[in-house]
Every structure is written in structure tokens, then in C-alpha cells.
Amino acid sequence: MPRPIEALIHVDALVHNLARVRECAPDARVWAVVKANAYGHGIERVYDGLRGADGFALLDLAEAERVRALGWRGPVLLLEGVFEPRDLELCSRLDLWHTVHCSEQIDWLAAHKTQAPQRVFLKLNSGMNRLGLRPEAFRSAWTRLNALPQVGEISLMTHFADADAAPASGRGIDEAMARFEAATRDLPGERSVANSAATLRHAAAAADWVRPGIMVYGSAPDFPQHDIAHWGLRPTMTLRSRLIAVQRLAQGDRVGYGSSFTAEGPMRIGIVACGYADGYPRHAPSGTPMLVDGVRTRTVGRVSMDMLTVDLTPVPAAALGSEVTLWGEGPRGSRLPIDEVADPAGTLGYELMCALAMRVPVRAV
Numbered sequence: 001m002p003r004p005i006e007a008l009i010h011v012d013a014l015v016h017n018l019a020r021v022r023e024c025a026p027d028a029r030v031w032a033v034v035k036a037n038a039y040g041h042g043i044e045r046v047y048d049g050l051r052g053a054d055g056f057a058l059l060d061l062a063e064a065e066r067v068r069a070l071g072w073r074g075p076v077l078l079l080e081g082v083f084e085p086r087d088l089e090l091c092s093r094l095d096l097w098h099t100v101h102c103s104e105q106i107d108w109l110a111a112h113k114t115q116a117p118q119r120v121f122l123k124l125n126s127g128m129n130r131l132g133l134r135p136e137a138f139r140s141a142w143t144r145l146n147a148l149p150q151v152g153e154i155s156l157m158t159h160f161a162d163a164d165a166a167p168a169s170g171r172g173i174d175e176a177m178a179r180f181e182a183a184t185r186d187l188p189g190e191r192s193v194a195n196s197a198a199t200l201r202h203a204a205a206a207a208d209w210v211r212p213g214i215m216v217y218g219s220a221p222d223f224p225q226h227d228i229a230h231w232g233l234r235p236t237m238t239l240r241s242r243l244i245a246v247q248r249l250a251q252g253d254r255v256g257y258g259s260s261f262t263a264e265g266p267m268r269i270g271i272v273a274c275g276y277a278d279g280y281p282r283h284a285p286s287g288t289p290m291l292v293d294g295v296r297t298r299t300v301g302r303v304s305m306d307m308l309t310v311d312l313t314p315v316p317a318a319a320l321g322s323e324v325t326l327w328g329e330g331p332r333g334s335r336l337p338i339d340e341v342a343d344p345a346g347t348l349g350y351e352l353m354c355a356l357a358m359r360v361p362v363r364a365v
């Protein structure tokens with residue numbers, strides 16, 4: 001028998017979460033962001049759930065080829081644009097739309113030989129200082145692009161650093177939005193600014209195209225301010241395993257590497273076939289939530305490579321073979337959002353889903 005761990009991808013939940021995007025941004029078209037192999041879910045596994053989107057956004061050219069190989073004829077957007085001039089040939093061949101975020105990419109376009117003009121999204125650096133042209137260089141970049149026969153329609157985009165920020169933090173999207181509006185005033189073209197956090201929290205920023213990623217995959221971009229129940233989202237990935245052993249501890253007994261957990265009294269613990277080599281976060285402290293037979297309990301001791309340990313006190317009937325839900329949907333309607341595991345481990349739902357390890361078998365259901 002194989003090791004009992006597996007991951008499930010819930011196609012119906014992807015459909016549901018995409019419908020939530022439509023509710024939040026009824027007048028916008030939707031890029032389903034499927035970068036990083038659909039946030040670790042697998043592009044081929046999410047395709048059926050997300051084909052109701054208006055386009056797919058990603059950044060790896062090989063992933064764009066996979067989307068086309070699935071038969072998708074609609075828009076595909078390269079969120080970081082091309083990485084070198086010859087990538088433009090693939091854009092022509094596969095009809096990929098691409099972001100232009102720096103003047104070098106305009107030079108490459110000017111030197112590119114193509115019959116069919118390409119659709120580009122010109123990106124403004126509105127304050128995040130990652131990708132994009134600075135406001136003072138934006139208009140001249142647009143004018144240059146507009147004069148190129150290699151370029152067809154030009155759309156305008158930016159990306160927010162603080163769309164998830166709590167109002168009390170004093171951060172948010174207002175400043176970036178004002179910069180975007182000032183830099184793009186009077187320019188024609190469709191606009192795209194909103195990631196998941198902006199789509200959920202700032203309806204006025206929906207513009208022509210929204211670009212939701214994490215909300216489609218059932219994680220709240222602003223956890224712990226809000227959880228997925230608040231946003232009406234459903235988990236799209238379940239990581240589950242089983243107990244492969246049970247230990248009885250006496251008061252003072254310790255658990256795992258570094259003996260970091262000490263039993264305060266007699267208790268039973270379960271040994272779960274899941275460790276950091278499966279993608280479970282090694283930094284999850286004792287007390288990180290977990291479901292055993294659908295009952296909420298907590299980890300004890302350190303996570304090791306192939307195993308971790310769980311307190312069985314709330315689940316007296318648990319035994320070898322009992323089902324363990326690391327995150328996602330458990331038995332009998334139980335649920336453990338991935339954000340509740342990521343947060344105590346000092347990380348995000350994003351990182352956990354993307355870090356699901358190769359050795360875990362994955363199945364779309």
C-alpha cells in the first residue's frame with residue numbers, strides 16, 4: 001500500500017470561487033491567475049473549474065503552452081512579459097498577450113518581426129517598486145508603443161502593494177490608485193489593477209479586468225482580518241493523511257526532535273504520515289490546528305521530514321488508520337481553511353499551496 005497521504009483538488013469549489021469573483025466584480029472580465037502551476041494545484045487539474053474565466057494569466061512561457069495545449073483559445077496574459085527577445089516569437093505563435101514593464105521590452109518589440117500586431121499591457125509602477133514604469137516615464141512609453149507596427153491594442157495596468165491592508169494601518173490602495181489615474185488620464189485602453197484583495201475589498205477598483213489568484217484557490221488574502229467564510233469562498237485543496245501509530249504519554253514525557261513538547265498529564269498522541277517533505281510547514285508550532293476524523297485538535301512537538309504528531313485528547317476513538325485533515329475539507333462537512341495552518345507557522349496560504357511537494361499524489365475530484 002502506498003503511503004496514505006494525498007491531496008485533493010476540488011473542481012466544484014474552483015467553480016464556486018470564480019462565481020464569487022463575478023459577484024464582486026460584475027462588470028469586469030476575469031483573468032484567472034494560474035501562475036506557479038495554478039498555485040500548486042496543477043494547471044491541468046484546475047482547467048475544468050476555471051474555464052469559465054475570460055482569460056488565464058501566468059508568467060512562465062511553458063505554462064502558457066500548457067494552457068494552449070488544453071485547447072484554450074481565449075486570452076492568455078504573461079504577467080511579467082517576455083524575458084528575452086525571442087520570447088516574442090512564442091507570443092506571436094501562441095497569440096499571447098504580454099505585460100510591458102520596462103523600456104527594454106519596448107526595444108525588443110521594436111526589433112521583432114511579426115505580421116500580427118501584439119496586444120500588450122503597459123504596467124505602471126504605482127509605488128510597489130517591483131515591476132513597472134515610473135509615472136514620469138509612462139506616457140512616453142505609451143507613445144513609443146503606440147507608434148510601433150508590432151503593437152496592436154495597448155491596455156494599462158498596475159499592481160497594488162497594500163490592497164489587503166487594514167484601514168487602521170493607514171495603508172491601502174488610494175495613493176497607488178491616484179498615481180495610476182494621473183499617469184493614465186486621457187490614455188485610451190482597457191485597465192486592470194485588482195488582485196484578489198482589491199477585488200474583495202475595493203469594488204471600485206475592478207476596472208475592465210480583475211486578476212484574482214488566491215481567492216480562486218480558497219484562501220483569504222487578508223487573513224486574519226477576514227477568513228474564507230467571511231468572503232464566501234471554499235477550499236480548493238485538501239491535504240489529508242492517516243495515523244500510522246498511536247503513543248500513550250505519561251506526565252513529563254516529551255515528543256519529537258528537540259523534545260520541544262512535554263505532556264502535562266497522561267495523553268494519547270497520533271503519528272501522522274505527513275512532514276515537511278510533503279509541504280507541511282516545518283515552522284508550524286505546537287498548537288497548530290488539524291482535524292482527526294473531522295474533529296479539531298492540534299499538533300504537538302516539531303514537524304519532522306515524514307511525520308508529525310497530533311494531540312488525540314479531543315478524539316478518544318481515534319486509532320491507527322484514522323483520517324487526518326492537514327488542511328481543506330474533512331469528513332462529515334468538517335473544514336480547516338489553509339490560512340489557519342499558515343498563520344501560526346508564520347506564512348500564508350499562498351506559500352503552503354505552492355509548496356505542496358512532488359511526492360504527494362494529487363487527484364482532482
Ligand SMILES: *Cc1c(COP(=O)(O)O)cnc(C)c1O
Binds near residue numbers: 194214215
Ligand atoms: C499573482 C498576481 C496576481 C494575483 O494575486 P492574488 O493576490 O493571488 O490575487 C495579480 N496580478 C499580478 C500582476 C500578479 O503577479
